[in-house]
Amino acid sequence: MSRWRGKSPPKKNDVTFYASDISGADFEDSGAAMEKLNAYISQNSDVLSIYTGSADGDMLMAPENELPDDYDPTVRDWYTLAAASPDEAVVTEPYIDAVTGNLTVTIAKMLEDGSGVAGIDYDLTALMSFADSNTIGEEGYMIITDTTGNYLYNPEQEPGTPLQENVQPAWPMLKKASSITKLTVKTKSWISRQMKPPAGKSAPPCTNMKSPMQLPVF
Known part of the structure; x- marks a missing residue:
């Protein structure tokens, strides 16, 4: 990378x-x-x-x-x-x-x-396939969002769906991260990590989310 x-x-x-x-x-x-x-x-x-x-x-x-x-x-x-x-x-x-x-x-x-x-x-099919085929830990998964805070990829949401409330607190940080900006040359789309909560529990706000991965494809 x-x-x-x-x-x-x-x-x-x-x-x-x-x-x-x-x-x-x-x-x-x-x-x-x-x-x-x-x-x-x-x-x-x-x-x-x-x-x-x-x-x-x-x-x-x-x-x-x-x-x-x-x-x-x-x-x-x-x-x-x-x-x-x-x-x-x-x-x-x-x-x-x-x-x-x-x-x-x-x-x-x-x-x-x-x-x-x-x-x-x-x-961007290859990028979507990359996100779909990689997990974070045992139950985590990748998401890709656009600049308006809507999902481009989420295995549990339709494209265009607004980010879930448990991800929203991390949005300002995601927008500042170098992340997929490197891949899309300033399209301002970001790829980030989201962890699924244990069964019956709510996910905590992703305030400690690590900086998204750099995928310089373009």
């Missing part, structure tokens, strides 16, 4: 590379750019799609998908977030992908020439 410490996570590096490699000219002659995007998709099974959207509303995407005629990339969250911070890669809040139904984030960066934004849709 420490091999990325002090380094930019790989998916952030990837989108930064394509943001420097693709320019406005590629929207006019897209052959070479599409070859690179298709090659990237073929080598990264955890990526749903990679694309660039121009300031004029054009899209280059791999794999190629049919978009609505009125689709405008410049009004999408991934585009506006990247445009607001052109010198760094940004990551959207996690969302459910309309096609796969999987938890997804988009990592995006303004193209170096300012003509548009490059984006990568990253599937």
Whole structure:
């Protein structure tokens, strides 16, 4: 887990590379750019799609998908977030992908020439599987939350459910922890540990919860 410490996570590096490699000219002659995007998709099974959207509303995407005629990339969250911070890669809040139904984030960066934004849709299924397959002690389990204090993963709760009262006291600490911020490059999602109480007893507030784990996947 420490091999990325002090380094930019790989998916952030990837989108930064394509943001420097693709320019406005590629929207006019897209052959070479599409070859690179298709090659990237073929080598990264955890990526749903990679694309660039121009300031004029054009899209280059791999794999190629049919978009609505009125689709405008410049009004999408991934585009506006990247445009607001052109010198760094940004990551959207996690969302459910309309096609796969999987938890997804988009990592995006303004193209170096300012003509548009490059984006990568990253599937968080592997992260969810990691949380699901690991226990803490005999009966503990991992949870993943978003910035608003709702569960993204909890084996006993539906996604979107507010954190249980016994976890809420730890929320300010979770928001300050380095944790999964390292994984999602500032998406501000956190993975934490929650212990199940003995049968018939209430769980104490998690005020002594340890700092969440660092999982630098992006």
